[in-house]
Amino acid sequence: MSQSASKSTPLKRLLAANHQAWSAFQARGQAEALKTLTGLYEHSDWIVEQAFQAVPLSQLASPAALKHQLVLVVASASQEVQLALIRAHPPLSAKAKIDDAIAKDSQSEQSLVGLDRCSPQEFAALTELNAQYLKKFGWPFILAVRGPRGSGLSRATIIQTLARRINMPAEEELQECLRQIHRIAEIRLDERLGLSQSLGHAVWDACEDLAKITETPGELTVTYMTPAHRQAAQWIADQMRSAGFDEVFEDAVGNVVGRYKADAQASESGSKALMTGSHYDTVRNGGKYDGRIGILIPIEVVRSMSSVGQRLPFDLEVIGFSEEEGVRFKCTFLGSGAVAGRFDQATLEATDSSGLRLADVLKEQCRALDPAALQAMARNPENYLGFVEVHIEQGPVLTRTGVPLGLVTSINGSARYMVQITGLASHAGTTPMGTRRDAAAAAAEFMVALEETAGSLADCVATVGQLEVVNGSTNVVPGHVRLSLDLRAPTNEQRDQLVKSTMSLLESICGKRGLGYSVEQTLLASAAPSDVGLAGAWQRAIESTGLPAHPLPSGAGHDAMKLHEVMPQAMLFVRGENLGISHNPLESSTSHDLQLGCEAFIHLLDQLAASQTSKA
Ligand SMILES: [Zn+2]
Numbered sequence: 001m002s003q004s005a006s007k008s009t010p011l012k013r014l015l016a017a018n019h020q021a022w023s024a025f026q027a028r029g030q031a032e033a034l035k036t037l038t039g040l041y042e043h044s045d046w047i048v049e050q051a052f053q054a055v056p057l058s059q060l061a062s063p064a065a066l067k068h069q070l071v072l073v074v075a076s077a078s079q080e081v082q083l084a085l086i087r088a089h090p091p092l093s094a095k096a097k098i099d100d101a102i103a104k105d106s107q108s109e110q111s112l113v114g115l116d117r118c119s120p121q122e123f124a125a126l127t128e129l130n131a132q133y134l135k136k137f138g139w140p141f142i143l144a145v146r147g148p149r150g151s152g153l154s155r156a157t158i159i160q161t162l163a164r165r166i167n168m169p170a171e172e173e174l175q176e177c178l179r180q181i182h183r184i185a186e187i188r189l190d191e192r193l194g195l196s197q198s199l200g201h202a203v204w205d206a207c208e209d210l211a212k213i214t215e216t217p218g219e220l221t222v223t224y225m226t227p228a229h230r231q232a233a234q235w236i237a238d239q240m241r242s243a244g245f246d247e248v249f250e251d252a253v254g255n256v257v258g259r260y261k262a263d264a265q266a267s268e269s270g271s272k273a274l275m276t277g278s279h280y281d282t283v284r285n286g287g288k289y290d291g292r293i294g295i296l297i298p299i300e301v302v303r304s305m306s307s308v309g310q311r312l313p314f315d316l317e318v319i320g321f322s323e324e325e326g327v328r329f330k331c332t333f334l335g336s337g338a339v340a341g342r343f344d345q346a347t348l349e350a351t352d353s354s355g356l357r358l359a360d361v362l363k364e365q366c367r368a369l370d371p372a373a374l375q376a377m378a379r380n381p382e383n384y385l386g387f388v389e390v391h392i393e394q395g396p397v398l399t400r401t402g403v404p405l406g407l408v409t410s411i412n413g414s415a416r417y418m419v420q421i422t423g424l425a426s427h428a429g430t431t432p433m434g435t436r437r438d439a440a441a442a443a444a445e446f447m448v449a450l451e452e453t454a455g456s457l458a459d460c461v462a463t464v465g466q467l468e469v470v471n472g473s474t475n476v477v478p479g480h481v482r483l484s485l486d487l488r489a490p491t492n493e494q495r496d497q498l499v500k501s502t503m504s505l506l507e508s509i510c511g512k513r514g515l516g517y518s519v520e521q522t523l524l525a526s527a528a529p530s531d532v533g534l535a536g537a538w539q540r541a542i543e544s545t546g547l548p549a550h551p552l553p554s555g556a557g558h559d560a561m562k563l564h565e566v567m568p569q570a571m572l573f574v575r576g577e578n579l580g581i582s583h584n585p586l587e588s589s590t591s592h593d594l595q596l597g598c599e600a601f602i603h604l605l606d607q608l609a610a611s612q613t614s615k616a
Contacts, residue, residue: 009606009609009610010310011305011310011602011603011605011606011609012602012603012606013308014301014304014305014308014310014602015599015602017196018062018063018195018196019062021193021194021195022062022063022193022195025193026057026058026060029057030052030056030057030058033052033057034048034049034052036192036193037189037192039105039188040185040188040189040192041070041085041088041181041185042085042088042089042090042105042106042181042184043088044084044085044088047070047073047074047085048070050073051066051069051070051072051073054069054072054073055069060546061546062545062546063189063193063195063546064404064545064546064547064596065546065547066189067182067185067186067189068402068403068546068547068548070182070185071182071402072402074178074181074182075178075402079174082174082178083139083174085178085181086139086140086142086174086177086178086181087139087140089106089140089142089181090106090140091130091134091140091141092110092115092126092130092140092141092143092145092158092162093110093115093116105188109144109145109146109184109187110145113145113146113152113153113154113155113158114155115145115155115158118155122155122159125159126158126159126162129141129159129162129163129166130162132166133162133165133166136166136170137170137173137174139174139177141162141165141177142177142180142181142184143158143161143162143180144180144183144184144187145158146183146184146187148204148577148588148589148590148591149201149204149205149590149591150187150190150197150590150591172579175400176579179399179402182402183590186590186592197591197592197594197595198595199300199301199304199594199595199598199599200590200591200592200593200594200595200596200597200598201591201595202300202303203293203296203297203300203591203594203595203597203598204589204590204591204594206239206296206299206300207288207289207292207293207296207589208288209235210232210235210236210280210288210292210296211288213228213231213232213235214228215227215228216284216285219284219285219585220282220285220286220287220288220585221282221283221284221285221286222280222281222282223281223282223284223325223327223328224254224281224322224323224327224328224329224334224361225254225322225328225361225362225365226328229254229281229322230254230365232280233250233254233256233280233320233322236256236280236295236299236320237249237250237256237258239296239299240256240258240299240302240318242303243258243299243300243302243303243306244260244302244303244305244306244307245258245259245260245302245306245318246259246260246261247259247261251338251373251377252338252362252373252374252377253322253323253334253335253338253343253362253374253377254322254323254335254365255319255320255321255322255335255338255339255377256280256295256319256320256322257317257318257319257320258299258302258317258318258319259273259315259316259317259318260302260305260306260311260312260315260316260317260318261311261315262311262312262313262314262315263311263312263313264311265313266312266313266314266612267315271313271314271315271612272314272382272383272384272385273314273315273316273317273383273384273385274312274314274315274316274317274384274385274386274388274605274608275317275319275339275379275384275386275387275388275563275567276294276298276316276317276318276319276387276388276389276390277294277295277298277317277318277319277320277321277389277559278291278292278293278294278295278320278321278324278389278390278391278558278559279291279294279320279321279322279323279324279325279335279336279559280292280295280320280321280322281321281322281323281324281325281327282325282327283325283327283583284327285584285585286325286582286583286584286585286587287392287581287582287583287584287585287586287587287588288587289392289574289576289587289588289589290391290392290394290582290583290587291321291324291391291559293390293391293392293574293589293594293597294389294390294391294559295318295319295320297390297594297597297598297601298316298318298390298601299318300598301598301601301602301605302316302318312605312608312609312612313609313612313613314385314608314609314612316605319335319336319339321333321335321336321339321559322334322335323335324336324558324559328352328353329347329350329351329352329358330350331344331347331350331358332557333557333559333561333562334347335559336559336560336561336562336563337562338374338377338378339377339378339379339562339563340378340379340562340563340565340566341375341377341378341379341566342562342565342566343374343375343377343378345374348362379566381566381567384567385568385608385612386531386533386534386567386568386569386570387560387563387564387567387568387569388534388538388560388569388570388571388572388604389558389559389560389569389571389572390571390572390573390574390597390600390601391554391558391571391572391573391574392573392574392575392576392580392582392587392589393406393552393573393574393575393576393580393582394555394556394576394580394582394583394587395555395556395576395580395582396579396580397550397552397580398550398552398573398574398575398576398580399575399576399577399579399580400579401550403547403548403550403575404547404574404575404592404593404596405542405545405547405549405550405572405573405574405575405593405596405597405600406549406550406551406552406572406573406574406575407535407538407539407542407549407550407551407552407572407573408530408535408538408551408552408553408554408570408571408572408573409490409529409530409535409551409552409553410490410491410527410528410529410530410553410554411527411528411553411554411556411557411558411560411561411564411571412459412461412488412489412490412495412527412553412554412555413488413489413490413491413492413494413495413525413526413527413528414486414487414488414489414495414523414524414525414557415485415487415488415495415498415499415521415523415524415525416484416485416486416487416521416522416523416524417484417485417487417519417520417521417522418482418483418484418485418519418520418522419482419483419484419485419506419517419518419519419520420480420481420482420517420518420519421439421442421443421446421480421481421483421510421515421516421517422439422479422480422515422516422517422518423436423437423438423439423442423477423478423479423480423513423514423515423516424436424437424477424479425471425476425477425478425479425480426476426477426479427475427476427477428474428475428476428477429475431477436477437477437479437513437514437515438477438478438513439469439478439479439480439481439515440469440472440478440481441478441513442481442509442510442513442515443464443467443481443483445509445513446505446506446509447464447467447483449505449509450462450464450502450505453498453501453502453505454487454498454502457489457494457497457498457501458494459489459490459494459553460487460488460489460494460495460498461487461488461489461555462485462486462487462488462498462502463485463486464483464484464485464486465484465486466482466483466484467481467482467483467484468481468482468483469481470482485502487499487502488555489527490527490529490553491527491529492526492527494527495527503519506519525557525561528560528561528564528569530569530570530571531568531569531570533568534568534569534570535570537570537604537607537608538570538571538572538600538604540603540607541572541600541601541603541604541606541607542572542600542603544599544600544603544606545596545599545600545603547596552573554571554573556582558571572597572600572601572604574589574593574594574596574597575589575593576588576589577589577590
């Protein structure tokens with residue numbers, strides 16, 4: 001790891017400032033380093049000491065590598081020790097006068113957000129919630145009040161977070177406190193070592209700015225071809241122009257396309273391009289990072305390349321896909337589908353909730369809608385090295401594992417069904433228990449068994465998201481149940497195995513209870529396993545940041561699935577805060593994790609550049 005980090009290339013020089021700060025820190029030696037890091041963890045210097053015992057400072061490739069070791073040390077400590085660490089922290093102090101017993105770092109962190117200047121209502125709320133929290137869990141509420149950008153949370157956000165976390169199960173909340181403690185240490189480490197998160201801050205700020213454009217004030221909603229959607233497209237195009245892209249245009253389905261041209265030599269020899277990007281549309285009341293970081297990370301990386309005149313030996317094509325979520329017209333992947341040459345003309349007849357046809361909306365918004373233009377958008381896969389996509393994880397795996405970046409092994413294949421179970425509706429008072437043909441009881445048994453079956457198959461998930469007792473009444477044994485089934489797995493073989501097991505459960509449970517059932521398939525989507533070459537490049541890129549590459553499948557669908565149909569693809573996941581919650585305003589990412597996403601993207605480009613140059 002340290003070898004690849006030390007061999008400097010023009011692209012790696014973009015990351016030189018932090019690299020130099022780290023090298024200078026290492027050069028001071030371990031004893032001096034321990035002094036510098038005193039108090040990084042509140043009254044708990046044993047964490048840094050043990051991290052250096054596990055891996056000497058000289059062998060830690062980067063600040064990210066050190067932070068990973070610190071996480072491992074705390075994770076492997078006993079619960080008693082973890083609790084002592086949490087209890088070494090002061091409770092959030094909502095006072096006019098600051099308590100002198102609070103360690104100096106905590107004091108300045110808390111006064112930064114003005115906890116010493118609470119209104120009487122805020123003071124009362126914080127005092128009451130703190131007391132409730134302490135009573136429920138037996139340890140103080142820990143929150144990195146500097147927040148995901150390091151610039152401080154509002155008092156309202158702090159109070160809301162405290163109110164929300166009181167409802168967490170104790171084991172989960174203990175882990176969340178430990179994550180917050182690592183976050184506090186992460187911000188302190190920047191100050192002690194003089195590290196900069198300038199790329200991460202730029203992406204974080206861009207996500208905030210873009211999120212100001214919305215259909216629903218106070219929430220983030222950007223659905224296809226609404227005025228907010230048009231404004232967001234314009235905003236992205238402006239960002240691309242200011243970042244130094246050579247060509248920026250909007251295509252016939254509203255994708256915003258930016259091309260950063262190859263160096264002169266590669267342009268002459270007609271080298272292949274690398275495509276990257278993600279979607280800028282959102283669900284209703286969605287998160288600020290879903291899709292968008294896959295556009296904004298490449299834009300910020302191009303900005304830093306163009307600021308020093310750095311070119312790649314291939315064109316970089318960054319696409320902000322106009323539509324992925326399927327909110328307005330119930331058709332998903334309109335943007336990436338068109339680029340992949342899979343735009344289905346029939347979708348032009350789709351209508352939104354007010355009856356407007358997609359074809360008419362496109363004609364009005366894109367002016368030049370011409371079905372021929374839609375077909376012409378299809379890229380020739382032969383002109384591309386492949387497609388890479390950076391996306392927020394949208395799940396809890398990376399947060400729980402304590403690693404900021406994830407290597408996507410596959411986008412899960414899925415199968416969906418509507419299931420009807422038919423028994424016999426009869427009098428709830430007069431039908432003895434042993435003689436009932438209860439469709440709802442069968443559905444319940446089926447769901448519990450399915451939970452266990454899916455849980456026993458690696459990386460498989462199964463969900464009953466809709467469940468209805470048709471014409472049910474309080475005093476009638478349920479005779480008819482309708483339920484939905486959503487089954488997902490990393491490969492088509494695993495998906496088919498899960499379907500088979502699910503269907504045999506249904507058969508045996510209904511058979512045993514003397515019930516009938518029918519199954520209608522509503523979706524069958526193939527898995528999109530990552531390309532071995534591109535995934536290998538992502539893996540080395542993650543390792544170049546000093547982190548382990550944690551492999552995981554993607555449970556959600558992504559634009560990369562569409563590109564997968566025509567070219568090699570591989571994705572990188574960035575960890576989300578709040579247990580990875582997504583499609584929710586609580587979706588969050590820190591500028592540190594976004595910085596690592598940028599660094600991994602730069603290392604990926606660096607590798608692809610090296611392999612292109614060696615081929616030429
Ligand atoms: Zn997304």
